[in-house]
Amino acid sequence: MLFKQQVWLRQKLLVLGSLAVGSLLYLVARVGSLDRLQPICPIEGRFGARGQAEFPLRALQFKRGLLHEFRKGNASKDQVRLHDLVQQLPKAIIIGVRKGGTRALLEMLNLHPAVVKASQEIHFFDNDENYAKGIEWYRKKMPFSYPQQITIEKSPAYFITEEVPERIYKMNSSIKLLIIVREPTTRAISDYTQVLEGKERKNKTYYKFEKLAIDPNTCEVNTKYKAVRTSIYTKHLERWLKYFPIEQFHIVDGDRLITEPLPELQLVEKFLNLPPRISQYNLYFNATRGFYCLRFNIIFNKCLAGSKGRIHPEVDPSVITKLRKFFHPFNQKFYQITGRTLNWP
Numbered sequence: 001m002l003f004k005q006q007v008w009l010r011q012k013l014l015v016l017g018s019l020a021v022g023s024l025l026y027l028v029a030r031v032g033s034l035d036r037l038q039p040i041c042p043i044e045g046r047f048g049a050r051g052q053a054e055f056p057l058r059a060l061q062f063k064r065g066l067l068h069e070f071r072k073g074n075a076s077k078d079q080v081r082l083h084d085l086v087q088q089l090p091k092a093i094i095i096g097v098r099k100g101g102t103r104a105l106l107e108m109l110n111l112h113p114a115v116v117k118a119s120q121e122i123h124f125f126d127n128d129e130n131y132a133k134g135i136e137w138y139r140k141k142m143p144f145s146y147p148q149q150i151t152i153e154k155s156p157a158y159f160i161t162e163e164v165p166e167r168i169y170k171m172n173s174s175i176k177l178l179i180i181v182r183e184p185t186t187r188a189i190s191d192y193t194q195v196l197e198g199k200e201r202k203n204k205t206y207y208k209f210e211k212l213a214i215d216p217n218t219c220e221v222n223t224k225y226k227a228v229r230t231s232i233y234t235k236h237l238e239r240w241l242k243y244f245p246i247e248q249f250h251i252v253d254g255d256r257l258i259t260e261p262l263p264e265l266q267l268v269e270k271f272l273n274l275p276p277r278i279s280q281y282n283l284y285f286n287a288t289r290g291f292y293c294l295r296f297n298i299i300f301n302k303c304l305a306g307s308k309g310r311i312h313p314e315v316d317p318s319v320i321t322k323l324r325k326f327f328h329p330f331n332q333k334f335y336q337i338t339g340r341t342l343n344w345p
């Protein structure tokens with residue numbers, strides 16, 4: 001009898017203990033996510049129209065959980081009206097470059113309480129069929145946000161598509177444009193790796209990178225190969241500069257975003273006139289993934305999908321040297337135009 005009572009008492013203590021630890025963890029998580037928002041201050045800068053200066057960031061952070069529900073499409077019309085939610089056209093767009101780290105940049109910026117990301121690549125400006133659907137179609141693709149927040153979308157194909165600069169200019173001539181670049185040869189190999197993986201998934205064979213990147217007749221770099229052309233950043237940027245002044249662009253160093261993301265993100269916060277709110281707390285290195293992952297609070301964190309950070313195939317060193325030599329003058333021009341030197345080989 002006494003033994004039975006002891007077992008019952010022990011079980012009860014165990015349940016109570018678990019409850020206490022659970023509550024404690026929950027409290028720490030809430031406090032943790034609020035602490036990093038101190039001091040409370042209004043959103044600075046030029047974004048938004050009405051009354052933004054009176055809206056504290058902390059309130060935005062509080063409402064993020066709610067927004068998450070709305071983003072998943074669970075919001076009723078009444079809820080949207082009640083919380084003053086809107087679908088806003090982007091105030092900033094990550095226009096490229098493909099394989100530069102566009103997804104990581106978008107996800108990391110989304111840690112900021114004043115930023116709301118469009119999760120999908122919308123391909124409005126580069127796809128004629130989508131573009132023909134009109135700007136309202138585009139706006140309806142945007143996530144719900146508070147009027148004081150800014151929406152950011154990313155579609156890396158924008159950077160290299162002929163018609164896009166003019167189309168974006170027509171929507172908003174003062175929009176902010178983010179370009180994330182990586183060392184051009186590495187980016188080209190990353191681009192190739194993605195295509196190769198797609199082919200392998202369909203059980204198809206594919207050429208070796210060397211065969212595509214080097215013209216077998218001339219033994220020179222094959223500028224007809226898309227992965228090579230995309231890495232000639234200055235050529236594409238020059239087209240954009242016919243519509244937008246260089247001050248409207250910000251160059252993100254994609255190689256540094258991999259190894260040291262915080263300073264890169266802080267530069268973007270500054271460019272977007274946002275108060276600095278992303279901190280080292282939000283970014284932790286995951287040794288298994290080999291990349292930085294995101295921490296929203298002690299309970300909620302996430303790494304990017306496995307398709308980000310693929311292992312590249314080995315490439316003949318002489319081909320790498322040839323490509324680096326080829327890109328060198330274009331890189332110099334890119335540094336000169338953008339005012340950002342990236343020390344690529």
Ligand code: A3P
Pocket residue numbers: 097098099100101102103104156190191257258291292293304307308309310311
């Ligand atoms: P690799 O797969 O070549 O390593 P994009 O999102 O534009 O397609 O870019 C993909 C690249 O983002 C990846 O290229 C990877 O190196 C880079 N990247 C940068 N930060 C990352 C992060 N925190 N997690 C995963 N990948 C990251």
